[in-house]
Amino acid sequence: MDTRLNKYSKQLIVINSIFILFWLTISIFPFIWTLWGSFKVKADFFSRAEWTYALSGFNTLIETGATTTVKAYIESWTEGEFWRASMNTMIVTVSVVSISLFLGTLGAYALSRSTYKYTFYILIAALIFRAMPHITLVSGYLFPFFQLNIWGILPTTIIVLVAINQPFTLWLLYSFFKTVPKELDESALIDGCSYFQAFRYIIMPVMWPGVVTAGLFSMMLAYNDFTVTALLLNQENYTMVPKINAYLGTIEYGGNYMWAVSSVVSATAPLFMIIWFFQRQLISGLTAGAVKG
Amino acid sequence: MPHKTFFWFIFPTGLAMLLFIGLPIVSSFFQSLHIENQQILMEVENCDPFGCTTNVRVDVEATEKLKEENPLGRFNGIGTYVDRNHLAFDEIGEAWNSSSSMGEFKDTVLNLPFYKALLFTLTFCFTVTPPVIFLGFIVALSINTLAKSIKGLIVFGTILPMIVTPLIGSLVLFWMIDSQGIIGASIQILFDDPNLSLKASSNLTWITLIIYGIWHNTPFAFVVFYAALQTVPQDPIEAAYIDGASRFQRVRYIVIPHLYPVATFIMLICLMDNFRVFEPIIGFSAEGVAQSLSWMIYQDLRNENKMLFGSAGATSMLTILGIAILLTPVLIRTWKEFRTER
Numbered sequence: 001m002d003t004r005l006n007k008y009s010k011q012l013i014v015i016n017s018i019f020i021l022f023w024l025t026i027s028i029f030p031f032i033w034t035l036w037g038s039f040k041v042k043a044d045f046f047s048r049a050e051w052t053y054a055l056s057g058f059n060t061l062i063e064t065g066a067t068t069t070v071k072a073y074i075e076s077w078t079e080g081e082f083w084r085a086s087m088n089t090m091i092v093t094v095s096v097v098s099i100s101l102f103l104g105t106l107g108a109y110a111l112s113r114s115t116y117k118y119t120f121y122i123l124i125a126a127l128i129f130r131a132m133p134h135i136t137l138v139s140g141y142l143f144p145f146f147q148l149n150i151w152g153i154l155p156t157t158i159i160v161l162v163a164i165n166q167p168f169t170l171w172l173l174y175s176f177f178k179t180v181p182k183e184l185d186e187s188a189l190i191d192g193c194s195y196f197q198a199f200r201y202i203i204m205p206v207m208w209p210g211v212v213t214a215g216l217f218s219m220m221l222a223y224n225d226f227t228v229t230a231l232l233l234n235q236e237n238y239t240m241v242p243k244i245n246a247y248l249g250t251i252e253y254g255g256n257y258m259w260a261v262s263s264v265v266s267a268t269a270p271l272f273m274i275i276w277f278f279q280r281q282l283i284s285g286l287t288a289g290a291v292k293g
Numbered sequence: 294m295p296h297k298t299f300f301w302f303i304f305p306t307g308l309a310m311l312l313f314i315g316l317p318i319v320s321s322f323f324q325s326l327h328i329e330n331q332q333i334l335m336e337v338e339n340c341d342p343f344g345c346t347t348n349v350r351v352d353v354e355a356t357e358k359l360k361e362e363n364p365l366g367r368f369n370g371i372g373t374y375v376d377r378n379h380l381a382f383d384e385i386g387e388a389w390n391s392s393s394s395m396g397e398f399k400d401t402v403l404n405l406p407f408y409k410a411l412l413f414t415l416t417f418c419f420t421v422t423p424p425v426i427f428l429g430f431i432v433a434l435s436i437n438t439l440a441k442s443i444k445g446l447i448v449f450g451t452i453l454p455m456i457v458t459p460l461i462g463s464l465v466l467f468w469m470i471d472s473q474g475i476i477g478a479s480i481q482i483l484f485d486d487p488n489l490s491l492k493a494s495s496n497l498t499w500i501t502l503i504i505y506g507i508w509h510n511t512p513f514a515f516v517v518f519y520a521a522l523q524t525v526p527q528d529p530i531e532a533a534y535i536d537g538a539s540r541f542q543r544v545r546y547i548v549i550p551h552l553y554p555v556a557t558f559i560m561l562i563c564l565m566d567n568f569r570v571f572e573p574i575i576g577f578s579a580e581g582v583a584q585s586l587s588w589m590i591y592q593d594l595r596n597e598n599k600m601l602f603g604s605a606g607a608t609s610m611l612t613i614l615g616i617a618i619l620l621t622p623v624l625i626r627t628w629k630e631f632r633t634e635r
Contacts, residue, residue: 008438012540016435023432024450026508030465031453033475037468046473054475103306110302114294120631122303127627129314131620133569135587136609139594140317143324143602147364163313166306195298224458226572231594241458245575248464261468264461275456279449286513287520 031268038262039068045261073266076247076259082266084236085243089223089267092158092239096222097215100162100169104214105207107166108173109199113182123174130167134227137164141232152234160228165221169214172285176210177203213285216278223271240267318613325606328369332356366603373607380611381405407608410584414615416499417570417585421506422563426556428507429514434544436515437522448519455512463505463576470501495582502583505573510566514559521555522548565619569612586612 008016036054037045043059053059057067064071076082111119141160145151184206185198193201223240230242238246244267247260275282294302333355338347375382385402392398402408436447454462469476470491481489491497525548533543571587574580580588586608593605 012438016438019431019435020439020447023435024447027454027512028450030469031457033469034465045468046471103309107303107306110294110299114299116294116296116299122307123631124624124627126310127624128620129310131565131616131623132314132318133587133612133616135569135571135590136321136612137314137317139590139602139605139609140319140321140324141313142594142600143365144320159309160313163309166310167314170306195294195302220456224461226458226460227591231591241460244464245460260464264464268457268461271456272453275452276449279445279452282452283448283516283520286516 031272034261035265038072038258038265039070041069041071042258045258072258072262076263077266080243080247080256080259080263082240082243082259082263085238085240086266088154088233088237089239091154092161092229093219093222095158096161096165097218099158100165100218101211101215103162104166104169104173105211106199108170109177109203111170111174112177112180113185123171126167126170130171134164134225138228138231145232151232152237154233154237157229157232157237160232161222161225164228165218168217168221172214172217173210176207176213180206209281212278213281216274216281217285219274220271321606321609323606324365324602325373325610326368326370326603327366328373328603329366329601330356330359330363331367333359369603373603374611377405378604379407379607381407406584406589407611410586410589413499413583414568414570414585414587417503417506418564418567420503421510421567422560424507425510425514425563426559428511429559430518430552430556432511432515433518433522434548437519451515452512454508455510455516459509459572460576462509463573466501466505466508467577492578498577498579498582502570502573502577502579505577506567506570509573510563514563517555517559518552521552525551561619561623565616565623568615568619586615 040054040057040060041063043063044053044057060069061067063069111122137160142151145156150156180203185193185202188198188202189195225239226241226245229239230245233239233242235246240263244260244263247256247263333352334349335352335355336347337350338345374380377384384405388398388401392401403412432451436444436451439447457465468474470480471477477491480491481487491501529547530543533547538546569587570585571591574583574585574588575591580592584592590605590608590612593601593608
């Protein structure tokens with residue numbers, strides 16, 4: 001590439017840097033502020049008198065004897081039973097990711113290798129399914145689930161989340177398998193493998209980059225879901241996000257508000273760490289979506 | 294691949310999608326044609342020394358029995374669709390006849406729950422999307438100029454608002470704009486008005502929600518634009534440079550035309566995603582002044598003891614209709630792409 005093209009004037013560099021700093025402040029600061037505030041008491045995080053109290057921890061010092069406190073964390077994890085919610089989130093996330101990858105790889109592999117016309121209609125149907133707002137699906141679940149008496153438990157929610165997740169997983173893995181050369185498994189077929197064997201021994205070893213990306217998106221859906229979990233689980237089985245909302249619903253005493261703040265931090269931190277590691281896959285997945293609709 | 298093998302490969306995922314996406318839509322439609330059972334009333338005569346009085350009471354036993362026999366309620370046809378809480382044809386007709394001016398008519402209609410929610414949903418959709426595309430493009434352009442060593446870190450910072458779930462994202466912002474939070478308090482000082490609160494007026498709440506929407510959606514537009522920027526051909530840019538085009542002219546006449554299809558894609562996805570706006574309304578506790586279609590469904594279903602399946606079903610069907618309209622261009626696009634591929 002010609003280097004002259006990428007020479008920037010000093011002004012441009014300055015303006016650009018200022019803009020990026022400004023943008024980063026907007027996107028990151030709210031999280032840093034919440035992290036900082038979660039170690040204070042409510043009177044500081046929401047300080048009527050003087051907002052700098054949130055920085056200095058004026059009331060925190062009076063109430064607890066130090067400028068930072070982990071009281072909200074300890075209380076929400078024990079008394080607030082956030083441990084249970086996080087365990088449920090773990091169960092739901094791990095199950096949803098593994099089941100939906102298992103179903104998705106099989107389906108997407110078949111779609112990418114079949115030359116018949118119906119693959120096209122299946123993909124279009126998946127696209128339509130993907131666009132359905134989750135809440136409209138939930139309104140269809142509730143009545144049958146009550147009748148069948150399977151409402152409120154984790155397995156139901158897991159299967160529902162897997163199904164909701166399938167269209168996107170199928171599309172993503174379909175475009176990934178299209179990039180895997182056909183000759184690979186065709187040669188195995190000629191050597192006498194069945195399609196399942198070809199999938200197991202030829203495709204599985206090379207599919208991990210695509211699977212990681214698809215798994216990341218399944219994870220984000222299961223981990224972040226509010227609509228499905230809030231309406232399909234009973235209070236006891238709540239995952240983290242509906243649990244946080246439940247803390248807010250009960251503001252009889254001031255402590256609960258800080259429970260929500262500290263739980264937001266507890267719930268967000270692991271997610272950010274995972275994304276930090278898999279950032280490249282996340283972006284490649286989003287881009288694949290852009291190319292393939 | 295032979296049909297039989299294909300079938301076994303696609304069967305598990307197809308079954309999951311049919312059972313839990315296809316069937317619920319049908320079930321939702323079926324529910325929307327029914328309405329909750331009426332309570333059975335009975336007259337009870339109470340006699341005391343001063344005479345007899347008749348009271349009307351709910352016959353609990355008979356109501357329970359009816360509910361057991363007919364859990365979905367009684368058939369109502371399209372009654373739920375046209376009732377006051379949905380399309381409200383009667384109310385609109387009445388308003389048309391009784392209103393003296395267009396403005397009055399408009400006010401009456403937009404006070405009906407469904408139209409109120411539709412107005413907010415559409416306003417949200419169409420005011421969030423253009424700034425998202427614009428901002429996403431600018432951020433992508435400026436991050437693209439950075440040195441490779443710091444790009445990763447900055448891209449990570451940029452995509453954070455998109456990663457967190459809307460409920461948490463809106464809560465985080467909500468706590469800051471609270472009149473006792475950092476931004477809320479600063480605004481009060483800035484405008485020297487101790488009673489100013491972003492939660493107080495409905496206009497300010499709408500603006501807050503829209504700003505949240507832009508904050509949440511821009512990273513997505515950024516990522517897609519950023520990836521597309523890597524595919525811009527270098528030759529025409531170089532040629533333009535030799536011909537003396539300024540940096541702005543190169544972006545305006547070469548880069549932007551190259552990105553048009555990508556921008557259309559972002560716009561459609563943004564419109565579709567924002568049409569289901571729901572979690573921010575809960576996060577910002579904005580139920581009072583801003584309702585969306587999805588929020589209406591949630592409201593019908595959240596009460597465990599008295600769920601309005603019929604009403605929720607009808608709103609769901611109308612929402613799906615809206616999505617279908619927004620989805621048509623995407624479908625046509627995919628259709629064409631597929632045709633050319635073969």
